[in-house]
Amino acid sequence: MASDTMSRRALAPRRAARKPRVVMAVREIAFLVAAALAYSLVRGVTSDRVDAAFRNAEDVISFEKSLGIHVETELQGLILDHGWAVDLANGFYIYGYWPVFVLTLIWLIVRRPVAYPFYRNALLASGALSLVIFALYPLAPPRFLPWHGFVDTVTLEATTYREMNSPTFVNEYAAMPSLHFGWILLLGIALVALARHFVVRIIGAVMPVLMFAAIVLTGNHYVVDALVGGAVVVAGLGIAVTIERVKRGRAVRAAIADARENVAPAGDEGVAPASDGASTIPAQRSPGNLSQVR
Template sequence: MASDTLSRRPPTLRRVHTNSRLATAAKEIGFLLSAALLYTLVRGLTSDRVDAAFRNAEDVISFEKTLGIHVETELQSLILDHEWAIDAANGFYIYGYWPVFVLTLVWLIARRPVAYPFYRNALLASGAFSLVIFAFYPLAPPRFLPWHGFVDTVSVAVPTYRDMSSSRLVNEYAAMPSLHFGWILLLGIAWVALSRVLVLRIIGATMPLLMFAAIVLTGNHYIVDAIVGGAVVVAGLGVAVLIERLKRQRAVRAAIQDAHYSAGGDGGPDGDGGSPIPAQRLPNLSRVR
């Protein structure tokens, strides 16, 4: 009988784990749909502020020149005569974002479920910070300013991608912060911190650098956009750390209360500091001679 029970238990546990992961995946889809809705609403707030977006772009360029980091057009000039380099930058910008994003979340849910909530919280918090910036600081991307020497390499080489991404649901004046860089930085941190395979950790460390190059070389973001993208991710990680600390504090308090209750403390059923004695363990005094 015992062996039959043990033989039946693993499939049951697998079904429980599968159902739990499906429920988690469904919850995450809800989060993503909510984020998409918020993004759409913010897009509505900024779509009629095109003039402000271009004024802000001029301000960003002036700010970068003041800092001596306005080198985007110089970097672009290094690849414009090399088709393979343009294809590489475009390819990583397009395929190094959403596919990596989705696959990493699936990997975290399936293989690192304990760590997943931390990175999910960091992702959502950084996204929330970004939405605030999108709403109050619309910014035209470099590719919209060809008179400054910027080239939209994606439109030149992959026009179908621009056609697909130019829907009303896409905020084209949300260059700052660059979540292309920021979220790949966050996912790269997860790869480095959680992967047991050295090659994957190296890839995780390299991905943010490649994405930084891609967003600049394709004319989609300013260098400052990447800096702010990294900053919102750091802020998101800070929120995730705070949430984890609060969860641990609650767990410790709950454990202390449970231990106090079990020991018959102030919150115990007998309230006298002693351990309650079950009735069935009391001696039958009527039989004592």
């Protein structure tokens, strides 16, 4: 009985420490969900530029051909005759995004709370940059251009997903950048950098590769979309680094100011003020010391 009581007492502080993390997790997830909804609504504001989106799509295809990276239809051709491969691509495109996104953020909040603000800032910064690109450069996804040989595998095999992503809330002409790839890349970086288990780090390294394949094989994004998505995330990380440096600089300056305020009075304690140019003499002395001075 005594041992059980002691073990419960030992676990109590741990449980108490977990409660603030749970509250933080709920608060942060609610905040990010609200940001994601706002992102979708703002993203939808630019959905009326259809003609420009299709013109830009033709330009992107020409640009990729000039670089020799227009391989989307060739890659799709490798899986279209294999239902299991199409299902895998569709499945990872659908379930490898939001579920992974939310679970990884929860892991960061609960298990790596110190590092979480850095990745949250990178996430929000990359999202803000993406909104600017969406507004300036509307782009029709490959699945809207079947005359180029693209196939919308998700619509063919997973119509429910398309119905859930209503054009009312989702701008279908915002293919660039691909945050499906970019944000999974960001969270993969977090897992590789922060996870202790080797298997989790491997998962973090493989996730972006699989998502890159999924967005291309399903006809949802061009190769260039993924490259720009990665560049936006790198820029977001750069902004997050800058924010951390500013915060640390402020913390250092505050610590220095606080130290000066505390040290200055301490240096004056026990010293009597000097008068008529006489040297300072300790204000308090023992009788023995006074006799020695005499």
